[in-house]
Amino acid sequence: MTLLDEKRTPAPAPSPARPSRAAPWLRDLALGIRFAAAGGREGWTRTLLTAVGVGLGVTLLFLAASVPHALDARTARENARSETQISENPDAQAKKSDTTVLRIAAETEYHDRTILGHLMRAEGTHPVLPPGIDALPAAGEMVVSPALKDLLNDPGNALLRERFPYKVTGTIADAGLRSPNELLYYAGSDTLTPAAGGHRVTGYGDPGPTPPLAPLLVVLVIMVCVVLLAPVAIFIATAVRFGGDRRDRRLAALRLVGTDIRSTRRIAAGEALFGSALGVLIGLVLFLVGRQFVSYIEVWDISAFPADLAPDLRLCLLIAVAVPLTAVLVTLSAMRSVVIEPLGVVRNSRSRKRRLWWRLLLPLAGLGVLAVNGQSGEYEVVNPYTITTGAVLVLVGLALLLPWLVEASVGRLRGGPVPWQLATRRLQLSSGTASRAVSGVTVAVAGAVAVQMLFAAMNADFNKATGQDTSRAQFYASSEQVSGNAAVETIKEFRATKGVTQVIGMIEAYASKPGKYSEDDIQPTTSFSIGDCATLREVARIDSCKDGDTFVVHPRDDKDMSGWMDKTARKGKEIEFESGTGRKLRWTLPADARTVVGRKDPVGEDRWGIMVTPGAIDATTLPGASTVSQIRIDDSVPDAAEYVRNTAARIDPGMRLVTMTSVERDRQYASVQTGLQVGATVTLLLIAASMLVSQLEQLRERKRLLSVLVAFGTRRTTLAWSVLWQTALPVVIGLAVAVAGGLALGAALCWMVGKQVTDWLMFLPLAGAGGALILLVTLLSLPPLWRMMRPDGLRSE
Amino acid sequence: MTPAGSLLAAHDLRKTYGSTPALDGASFSVHPGEVVAVMGPSGSGKSTLLHCLAGIITPDSGTITYDGRKLSAMSDAERSALRRSDFGFVFQFGQLVPELTCVENVALPLRLNGTRRKDAERTARTWMERLEVEDIASKRPGEVSGGQGQRVAVARALAGSPKVIFADEPTGALDSLNGERVMQLLTEAARSANVAVVLVTHEARVAAYSDRDVTVRDGRARDLEHAA
Amino acid sequence: MSIGHTLLGLLESGPRHGYDLKRTFDEKFGHDRPLHYGQVYSTMSRLLKNGLVEVDGVESGGGPERKRYAITDAGITDVATWLAQPEKPEPYLQSTLYTKVVLAMLTGRNAGDVLDAQRSEHLRLMRILTDRKRRGDLADQLICDHALFHLEADLRWLELTAARLGQLQKVVTA
Structure with missing residues (x-):
């Protein structure tokens, strides 16, 4: 932007009377707004860039602000139908x-x-x-x-x-x-x-209060919010600085025509104000438009109705005020390191070396807060505020630590191949821009690592290990339709199903020793199974068998269990069956029941208990009985699981068919982790966008230099590598800080809730995502780089 | 077609940007160790001629021969390799990489050509001494004066031991005294190293440092040697 | 400035009377200093003597004798040589150069060549001075620089004129 362009929007003549101190402020702000709105093509580009960047961030803020309502609406619907x-x-x-x-x-x-x-x-x-x-x-x-x-x-x-x-x-x-x-x-x-x-x-709608989130879950949710929103804030702060170099040059031109330094700051603030206010509007529009499509978007099985996404009004007002205010503050603080002289811009960044001590204070203070809070048990009420304060201090501290660390480590680098040298030297000269963008990555990754560690440690509790060995049976089916030959029929049906290799099925119930028991005594109980001779032979060592026979099957090599069993299974005496609704039935175990030893059944489990053939008892009258089968499939048969499910639905639509995966995940925790993954992905993309913008800005500034380097015969690959290193170095340092800080924070949080760290390698996927970010930014800056490496740049004179 | 003994020769070059012809049948030649000034008013196609001769851009038609090889028939990669090994460049401004120190800038062509860093920087320092800028070796271009920066650029152009140096308005951003000094050092160093120089300038006093001059007017080079 | 070569050049477009020559000369080159008749006749007689012009015819009666002059082949060659020969670079060269340029236009020759030849001559001298400056002491340098700046100014004029040849052509042949 030249001086000539500026003349199109002449500065208003200084007013003769100055009624108040606010007047120059307002005038300069207005002037800045006018520059942003009518500053020619270049002014517009800058304003738009800022506005779109801020807009993206604001969209996410609105999204975050509507999460409470979305969750409420979802829970309300869920309650209404239960x-x-x-x-x-x-x-x-x-x-x-x-x-x-x-x-x-x-x-x-x-x-x-x-x-x-x-x-x-x-x-x-x-x-x-x-x-x-x-x-x-x-x-x-x-x-x-x-x-x-x-x-x-x-x-x-x-x-x-x-x-x-x-x-x-x-x-x-x-x-x-x-x-x-x-x-x-x-x-x-x-x-x-x-x-x-x-x-x-009798009716729907559960009026009972939803159980409050477990205190640990509260900590997790707060941490997830911090992890996701901090980078958004950093992104907005970065977006406000888009095109700052050119803005400074434009302001220098204003100084030439007589504006003083304070005025230039206020004008810059006005520009930022306009850009960010426009950004809030763009964010609102993006949010309202995007909301209509939200039901088509399904990330990790989570989706919402457009109407669910209604941001809280107070939060909306907060966003609308805080974002432009932040923009102005960021601009003013960014201009502190720049002196705008009438003939140009002087950066005094070199004179001020970054200091370490105060940057270390914050994360240490954070860990201190966590330590003071101390350990708490799983069911104690956790004070979410101290935990959040500590965690936020650590995370923000890491973001502050990063610029120093990037500067310190890059400053030591010497030599290396040409692309490496170009990249390191560039970072030595101005690492601030890169550090700022990367600090967003750092907060996101460090927080995510910590939360994931805490999550994994807590998961050990919530992931109920079901104990089933999936190399044995993959399905467990139970039906309350019970009849004499139900088990046989079920086995036959499942055996005939495509992909099924092994089935074992019996009618099962629990038998106990009748009598009155005090509170402290345990009523002796053992399992009671009904199966035909062929089935029984598969689960117990039986030599002769005919319909009507009864067996007491002892477990292999387990005297204690055999003894416990025999307390119920007394030959010639009565045993009792009871259903959940209290219906009771007594039945005498025949005196001629034979005692045999159990064996591993075809799906690999040891069996014992009282086992009878269908002729010995009328299964249809048995309280609490169900038809149970265990099914093993050949995984290599496509859709074998679906065939099994179809068979089950055909036998009895009400049949419960359980897939024996190793763990069953607690639903609430799954959604926390899902939120974290969705958020971290969006955040990393956002940061990739801001890094890309500054990368492109930098490339455009150096169009001429690039052409000169091409004239020298510099290979494209050389410059491509230097772009890659320039992105990679700060990101790698940032990730290292994030992983180290995240592990420390995660370990501290685990210690606080009294859990063992179960997995130290949780950061690997996030580190991988960081690597992908580097590649993405580099790849996207290559086409413009190629374009700028044409010799046209030499023809500018 | 090609004057006998010439190192770099162009015949009947034509180049059009959009609908405006930049070169319209230009011919040119330079002998080893010769300093040739390319003069002409602005917009006459001087720089386009230089860019064609250096293989930075390809002409629409016409032939360029360098050392017996047809430049116009080479691929982009081959021309880039040639520029790295045989050519040096000095431009008017904005040519030093701002984040590298001066000595690293001078060493850059050597390093692009695969020379090890230590060796490249040693060679760079000797050239910086020749151009009387050895004292600013470890400064960054932003910290040196225009004249010094231009001398660093000349040192860089010479450091890769090129056969031809292309200088596009090398003194354009300098005052007379600094400009003259740069020209003096450039031509002396080039002559003693038997490097040909193609010097694009619109200043007669700069052109006076050449052995011969060629005028470009309306995209046509009036090379007296060619006319003869 | 050579009046002889100028008059010869004017004759190239066809035979003319002495009075005609004077009038054309004044129009194209005389500006504030018109030619004397005496100058025309003395110059023509010198050219006649050297065989560069011949008398094409004489008209008499009712006044002074009017000779019509025509250029000879030798005369045409002489003009061409003069135009191609750059002037020795010296101050106040422009009137001669201007004449040469206009004459080249009038005779259908390439005026640009005239300017280019002159530019080369100027540059040749500048090279010599630059070389001398390089070898000499400070005094030599200062003296050479003075000359160089003057030559440079001339060269700028040459450049400017070269850039305006098209405009000039219209005026001259109008």
């Missing part, structure tokens, strides 16, 4: 009435996605309805969520359609769905009975 508890006792059954409905959960999985669903049977003429549907589907019909409808309509999902032999008669409205992408159905049944597992529902 059954109204009639009593504290989960086994209590309501009375049948005109409005009650019998239902059984019929959850299934399809290609790693969970499909929730219920079989419903109205017991009267006016059944209660869950939110989102107008009428209960009739037998053989179902209503589905829109996402499930799409999935069913997909031609590639024949296996899924086979599992649902119902006619789709309607869709579930948004009010009945947790999120837009939820897979949910309600199917009608005319055979469901309480005996077959049907549960009587």
Whole structure:
């Protein structure tokens, strides 16, 4: 921008009277705003760059501000559709009435996605309805969520359609769905009975308060917010500085026509104010427009309805005020290191060497705060404020430490190949810009490492190791439909299923020694299984067997367990069965029952207990019995799991089919980790964007130099490498700081909540993401670099 | 077509930027160790001629021969390699890498050519002595005067022991005294090292340091040697 | 400035009377100093004697005798040689050079060549001075610089004129 361009927007003539001290302020701010708005093409470019950068950041802030409401709305919908508890006792059954409905959960999985669903049977003429549907589907019909409808309509999902032999008669409205992408159905049944597992529902809507988040979870959530929002703040601060060099030159031109230093600062502040205010508007527009598409976006199984994303009004006002204010403050502080003279810009950055001591204070103070807070047990109330204060101090301290560290370590570098030399020298001369952008990465990664460590340590508790060895059985199926030959039929069906290699199935119940027991005594109990001779031979060493036989099967090499078993299994005496609803049945164990030793069943588990053939007892009358099978599949058969699920649905739609993955994840924790991953990805992308902008700015400033270097015969690869190093060095240093700081913080947090650090290598994926960031920024700056390496730059004279 | 004994010769060069012709049948030649001034008013195509001769840009038509090889038929990589090994460059301004020290700037062409850092910087220092700027070796270009910077640039152009130096208005940003000194050092060093210099300038007093001059007017070079 | 060569050059476009020659000369080159008739006749008689012009015819009656002159082949060669020969660089050269340029235009020759030849001559001298300056002491340098600056000024004029040849051509042939 030359002086001539400036003349198009002449400075207003100084007013003769100065009514107040605010007047020059207002005048200069207004002038700055006018420059930003009407400063010719270049002024606009700068303003737009800042505005878009700030806008992106503000969009994220609005998004963050609407998270509470989104979560509330989601929980509210979830509560509204859950059954109204009639009593504290989960086994209590309501009375049948005109409005009650019998239902059984019929959850299934399809290609790693969970499909929730219920079989419903109205017991009267006016059944209660869950939110989102107008009428209960009739037998053989179902209503589905829109996402499930799409999935069913997909031609590639024949296996899924086979599992649902119902006619789709309607869709579930948004009010009945947790999120837009939820897979949910309600199917009608005319055979469901309480005996077959049907549960009587009297109404929907759980008025009970949602359980508050566990204190540790509160810490996690706060940390996630800090980790995600700190880089956004840093990004906004960086965006305000976009194009600062040219702005300074323009201000120098203003000094030439007689503006004083204070005025130039105020003018710059006005420019920043305009750019950031525009940014807030852009952010609002991006947020409002983006919100409409949010239901199409599904990251790690999380999605939301547009209406869910309603930011809190107070937070909105805070953003609208704080962002432009920050922009002005950042601009003013950035201009402190620059002296704008009428004939040019003097940077006094070299004269001021960065000092270490005060930068160390913050992270140390943070760790101190955490130490003072001390250890607390898992169920003690954690003071989230001290933890947050400590963690924030550590994270911000790391961001402050970074510029010193980059300067100190780059300052020592000498020599090396030409690209390396170019990059290190460049960083030695001005590492501030790079450090600032990277400090965002540092906060994000350090925080994420710490949170992930804490998360992993806590996960050890929440990930209930199910103990099942998946090399044995991958599925466990249980059905409350019990009949004499149900087990045999089930085994036959599963055996015939494509991809199934081994099945073991029996009717199982629990038998105990009758009698009254005091609170302290444990009633002797053992398992009771009904299977035909062929099945029993597979689980116990039995030589002769005919229908009607009874066996007491002792575990192999376990005297204690055998003794415990025999307290119940007394030959010729009664044993007792009891269902959850209190129905009891007594049965005499025949005196001629043979004692044998158990063996590993085909799916690899040791079996013991009382085992009888179907002729010995009427299985249909047995309280608390269920048909249980364990299934092993050949993983190499495609969709074997889906065939198994289809078979299960065919035998009994209410059959519970559990996939024996090694761990079951606690849902709340899973969502915290998901949030962290989504956020860290977005944050890194944001930082990549700001690094790219400063990289391009720098390249454009050096267009001529690049042309000269091309004239010399400099290879493109040489310059490409130097661009790579220039990005990589600060990022690598930043990541090192982040990992070290994150590990320290994570270890401290784990110590505080009394957990062992279980995984020191959690930072690897994030470090990898940092590496990807370097590559991304470099790759994206290559095309402009190629373009600028043309000899056109030499023709500027 | 090519004058006998010439090191670098161009014949009937044409180059058009958009619809404006920059070169319109220009011819040129330079002998080993000869200093030739290319003169002409601004916009006459002087710089375009220099860029074509140095292989930085390719002419639309015409031939350029360097040391028996056709420059116009070379690939971009070959021309880049040639510029690294055989050519040196001095421009008017903005040519020193601001973050490298002066001696590192001078050593840059050598290092681009694969010379080890220590050796390259030793050679660079001897050239800086020749150009009387050895005392600013470890300063950055931003910390030295224009004249010193230009001498550093000349040292850099000479450091790679080129056969031809292309100097585009090398004194354009300097006052007379500094300009003369730079020209004196450049031509003396070039003559003693038998380096040919193609000197683009619009200043007669700068051109007076040459052995011969060529005028470019409307994209046509009036090379008296060619006319003869 | 050579009046002889100028008059010869004017004759190249066709035979003319003495009076005609004077009038054309004044128009193109005389400006504030018109030629005397005497000068024309004495110059023409010298040219006649050297065989560079011949008398094409004489018109008499009703006044003074009017000779018509025509240029000879030797005369044309003489003009060409003069135009091609650069002037010795010296102060106040411009009137001669201007004449040469205009004459070159009038006779359909390339005026740019005239300027280029002169530029080369100036530069040749500047090279010699530069060389002398390089070898000499400070006094030599200062003296040479003085001359160099003057020559440079001339050269600038030459450049400027070269850039305006098109404009001049229109005026001259108008």
